[in-house]
Amino acid sequence: METQTGASRSPMQFGIFSVGDITTDPTTGYTPTDAERIQNILTIAQHAEEVGLDVFAMGEHHNPPFFPSSPISINSYLAAKTERLILSTATTLITTNDPVRLAEDYAMLQHVSGGRMDITLGRGNTGPVYPWFGEDIRQGIPLALEKYALLRRLWSEDVVDWEGKFRTPLQGFTSTPRPLDGVAPFVWHGSIRSPEIAEQAAFYGDGFFANHIFWPASHTQRMVEFYxxxxxxxxxxxxxxxxxGLGGQVFMRKNSQDAVNEFRPYFNNAPVYGHGPSMEEFTAQTPLTVGSPQEVIDRTLGFRDYVGDYQRQLFLMDHAGLPLKTVLEQLDLLGGEVVPALRREFANNRPAEVPDAPTHAARVAESRAARVETEAVDA
Amino acid sequence: METRKLTVISAGLSQPSSTRMLADKLAAATLARLEDEYTVDVVTVELKDFAHDIVNNMLTGFPSPKLEEVIASVETSDGLIAVSPIFTTSYSGLFKSFFDVVDNKALTDLPVLIGATAGTPRHSLALDYAMRPVFNYLHAVVVPTGVFAATGDWGDSGDKVRSLPERIDRGAGELAELMKASERSHTVRDPFALDTSLSPVGGFQPS
Structure with a gap:
C-alpha cells in the first residue's frame, strides 16, 4: 500500500469525488434512503484511504435527489476517521454561501484535520438555489468574484474592514480560528465553461479544477490552456x-466487455446524460471510460497530452444508483491497479519545473522559506 | 471578389420536403442578388439529419462534433435562411430545439430571412407570432418580409396577386442587402474574451 500522506511529497494526488445523488438502481429498482446513502458515502470515503487514494471531495447541493447539503459535516467526520486522506469539496458554492461562514468553517476543518483539507469553489448548477439563499442567478459571476475576494481577506488578514455589494459590511471583524500555521487552506476554482472563473484562479495563483466529465476533452483543453x-x-x-486538477469518470471490470454490460443500464438511466447519447457516443465524446483497468490507465494517461502535467486527478465513482458493493469494488481496482500505474507513468518525463500537488505541509514550508527570505532582505 | 457566407436551415421532415423546396428557392433568390458582386458560400442543413444530436445536446449540454459544425456555420454566417413547417400552429419542435441549443448571444445582429410551409394559408401568421419573436429575442435582424408557402402556392390555387416567386424575391432582396453590409463571416470571435469591465476581485457588472 502507498504510504503517501497529506504531509509528504506527492507530485500528483489521486482520489474520488461524489456528487451525492440518490438515484434508483435501474437494475433492481431499489432506491436507498438518505440515511443509507450518507452512511455509504462515509464508508466509500474511508475505503478510498484504505486502497491508497489521496483525496476525497464531497459535492454541495440543496435539493433532492442530492443529500450533501453540508459537506463540511461529512468532511469533519472523515477527518476524525481517516489518517492520510485530504478532504476536499466538489464544489463548495461560493455564490450562495456566506464567505464569513466559509472562512470560519473551513479554517476550523483545517485545524481539526491537521491541515488535511482544501476547498474547491464553484457556482452550482441549480437555478432556484440562488433565490433560496437570497441571491440572483444573473449575478453568478459577480457573486463568485466578490465573495471569494472577501474569503481570502478573512484568512489572510487578522482584522478585516470590508464593504461590498452582496453582504453586510464588516468593521473590525476577525475570522476565527486563524488559519493553521498561518497558512490559508489551498483553494481550487472549479468551472465547466466560464473563462471568468479560470481568470479568477489565475489572478490569485490558485488551482483550477476542470470538471472534465460532461464536456469533450477539446473544451477542457482550451479552458486549461487559457488558465x-x-x-x-x-x-x-x-x-x-x-x-x-481534472475530474474523470470510469467504470471497470477485469474484462472490458463485463464492464460495458454491467455499466450500460446505469449509464442509460443516469440523472444527467441518461436517455440521451449512447454510451459509445458519450465515451467517444467525453473522457468517460468503461472497460478494463488497463484501458482506464491508458485513457487517463492521455489526459496529460492535452492539459499538460497536472496535480490532481479525481474520479466520479458512486453515482447513478450504483450499489455500495460495486463502488467499493471499483475503488479496489482503482487503488489496487490503476492509481499505482498512473503514479509511476505520470512521474515519467514530468519536468522538474512542474510543481507537486499542494499540501498543507508543503505550503507551510514555502511560507516559512518566503519569510526567512524577507527577513534576510530586511536585515 | 469579396466573400459572404449564407447558412440555410430547413426543419422539414419528409423526403422530398416542401420546406426544403422553399428553403432552396429562398437561397437561390438570395444568391442571385449577390453573385455578381460576391463569392457566396452556401451551407444547407436539414435539421432532421441532426435530430438525435440536437436532443443529445439538450441532455448533455454540449454538441456532438457534427452538430457543432452546423452551429458554428450559423454563428459565422452573414445571413441565415430559417424555414420550418408549421405544426400545431407553430414552428416544429425540432426547429425550436435547434435554436435552443445555440448560444443565446451568438446570433446577435445576424440577418435572418424566415420562411414557413403549411397545408393551408390560414397558418401564415405563424411566421409573425411564433418565428419572428424567437429571432427578435436572440437579437438577430429579421427582414420585414417572411415567406409563407401553403400547399396551394406550389400550384395554381395560391395567391395570384402577390405570387410565391414574388414574395421569395422580395424577402431574398431584403436579406441580400443586409448580407452585403455584414462582417460576421470575417470576424474572429474569441470564446475566452472577457468583458472589459471584469475585475477578478469583484465589482464586475454583467452586461
Missing amino acids: RSRFEHYGHGTAAQAIV
Whole structure:
C-alpha cells in the first residue's frame, strides 16, 4: 500500500469525488434512503484511504435527489476517521454561501484535520438555489468574484474592514480560528465553461479544477490552456507551473466487455446524460471510460497530452444508483491497479519545473522559506 | 471578389420536403442578388439529419462534433435562411430545439430571412407570432418580409396577386442587402474574451 500522506511529497494526488445523488438502481429498482446513502458515502470515503487514494471531495447541493447539503459535516467526520486522506469539496458554492461562514468553517476543518483539507469553489448548477439563499442567478459571476475576494481577506488578514455589494459590511471583524500555521487552506476554482472563473484562479495563483466529465476533452483543453496562460500573465510562474486538477469518470471490470454490460443500464438511466447519447457516443465524446483497468490507465494517461502535467486527478465513482458493493469494488481496482500505474507513468518525463500537488505541509514550508527570505532582505 | 457566407436551415421532415423546396428557392433568390458582386458560400442543413444530436445536446449540454459544425456555420454566417413547417400552429419542435441549443448571444445582429410551409394559408401568421419573436429575442435582424408557402402556392390555387416567386424575391432582396453590409463571416470571435469591465476581485457588472 502507498504510504503517501497529506504531509509528504506527492507530485500528483489521486482520489474520488461524489456528487451525492440518490438515484434508483435501474437494475433492481431499489432506491436507498438518505440515511443509507450518507452512511455509504462515509464508508466509500474511508475505503478510498484504505486502497491508497489521496483525496476525497464531497459535492454541495440543496435539493433532492442530492443529500450533501453540508459537506463540511461529512468532511469533519472523515477527518476524525481517516489518517492520510485530504478532504476536499466538489464544489463548495461560493455564490450562495456566506464567505464569513466559509472562512470560519473551513479554517476550523483545517485545524481539526491537521491541515488535511482544501476547498474547491464553484457556482452550482441549480437555478432556484440562488433565490433560496437570497441571491440572483444573473449575478453568478459577480457573486463568485466578490465573495471569494472577501474569503481570502478573512484568512489572510487578522482584522478585516470590508464593504461590498452582496453582504453586510464588516468593521473590525476577525475570522476565527486563524488559519493553521498561518497558512490559508489551498483553494481550487472549479468551472465547466466560464473563462471568468479560470481568470479568477489565475489572478490569485490558485488551482483550477476542470470538471472534465460532461464536456469533450477539446473544451477542457482550451479552458486549461487559457488558465495556464493567464497564470503566467499574472506572474505566478510559467504556464507549466499552474496548478491543474481534472475530474474523470470510469467504470471497470477485469474484462472490458463485463464492464460495458454491467455499466450500460446505469449509464442509460443516469440523472444527467441518461436517455440521451449512447454510451459509445458519450465515451467517444467525453473522457468517460468503461472497460478494463488497463484501458482506464491508458485513457487517463492521455489526459496529460492535452492539459499538460497536472496535480490532481479525481474520479466520479458512486453515482447513478450504483450499489455500495460495486463502488467499493471499483475503488479496489482503482487503488489496487490503476492509481499505482498512473503514479509511476505520470512521474515519467514530468519536468522538474512542474510543481507537486499542494499540501498543507508543503505550503507551510514555502511560507516559512518566503519569510526567512524577507527577513534576510530586511536585515 | 469579396466573400459572404449564407447558412440555410430547413426543419422539414419528409423526403422530398416542401420546406426544403422553399428553403432552396429562398437561397437561390438570395444568391442571385449577390453573385455578381460576391463569392457566396452556401451551407444547407436539414435539421432532421441532426435530430438525435440536437436532443443529445439538450441532455448533455454540449454538441456532438457534427452538430457543432452546423452551429458554428450559423454563428459565422452573414445571413441565415430559417424555414420550418408549421405544426400545431407553430414552428416544429425540432426547429425550436435547434435554436435552443445555440448560444443565446451568438446570433446577435445576424440577418435572418424566415420562411414557413403549411397545408393551408390560414397558418401564415405563424411566421409573425411564433418565428419572428424567437429571432427578435436572440437579437438577430429579421427582414420585414417572411415567406409563407401553403400547399396551394406550389400550384395554381395560391395567391395570384402577390405570387410565391414574388414574395421569395422580395424577402431574398431584403436579406441580400443586409448580407452585403455584414462582417460576421470575417470576424474572429474569441470564446475566452472577457468583458472589459471584469475585475477578478469583484465589482464586475454583467452586461
